[in-house]
Amino acid sequence: MSFDRIAPCYRWLEAMLAGGKLHQCRTAFLDQLPAPHNILLMGEGHGRSLVEYRRRFTDAQITCVDASRRMLTEARRQLARHRLSWSRVEFLHADILSWMPPENRHDLVATNFFLDCFRPDQLEQVVSKIAASSTRDATWLLADFQIPSAGWQSVRSRMIIWSLYRFFRATTGLPARTLTKPDPLLSKAGFQLHYRVVNEWGLLHADRWEKPAYGKQAATVRQGRNATLSTFSEQSHVAGYPFASNRIRPSQGTSR
Ligand SMILES: C[S@@+](CC[C@H](N)C(=O)[O-])C[C@H]1O[C@@H](n2cnc3c(N)ncnc32)[C@H](O)[C@@H]1O
DSSP states (O other): OOOTTTHHHHHHHHHHHHTTHHHHHHTTTGGGSOOOSEEEEETOTTSHHHHHHHHHOTTSEEEEEESOHHHHHHHHHHHHHTTOOOTTEEEEEOOTTTOOOOTTOEEEEEEESOGGGSOHHHHHHHHHHHHHTEEEEEEEEEEEEOOOSSHHHHHHHHHHHHHHHHHHHHHHOOSOSSOOOOHHHHHHTTOEEEEEEEETTTTEEEEEEEOGGGOOOOOOEEEOTTOOOOSSOOOOOOTTOOOSSSSOOOOTTOOO
């Protein structure tokens, strides 16, 4: 499996196929987080999240891990393009399936469009490794695809996701054949869903998961434009998340 082949055109592929939708998910919660000390960007790819994290969390140490060298090169280029410093950014060329992250280190981890790369048996290992590398009060931000439970939105999502897996399996040798929902694994690893934004007719979601030490229990779902309420029923609104409307709030100063 390698994303090297598509790394140089990944950004353009995303822009053509999804516009800014994926990036809205990547950045959905960044403006509400307390300043972290150690950030793990796992499967960071072409560096669009890295730019946002570097801009906002100027004092944090960022570890950016990817199994594709060319993706890491693209990530470095993104920083340079945005005139952001590489200091306090560590680029690690590693495969999560063999790499052992340091334990109890990261107070913020992000896996954007990464967990969908794995088969169920691999996903369990990946989630438990990342969880072990997180501190007791860690936040886990996650953006990914999902399949709504019913209706035409479910059919639409299934078709899109089926084509994406066909494409990525052909171009990268991706091990996964289909999407595995990571929620039970995150819960088993000690995280609780704190906030979820669903967008694009239920196809995309952005999650904020917290370790219970953070002291928040409620799961809240906000629907994005054209989305239907899918996996969770709406519960209490968690204070401190001023989504003015039910759209994913575009973040300020997003990279291109
Ligand atoms: C679909 S891309 C997503 C990239 C980026 N996070 C984003 O938001 O678009 C998945 C990324 O995960 C990396 N990846 C896939 N499997 C991996 C593994 N086993 N270990 C480390 N990185 C991996 C790929 O090289 C690729 O850069």
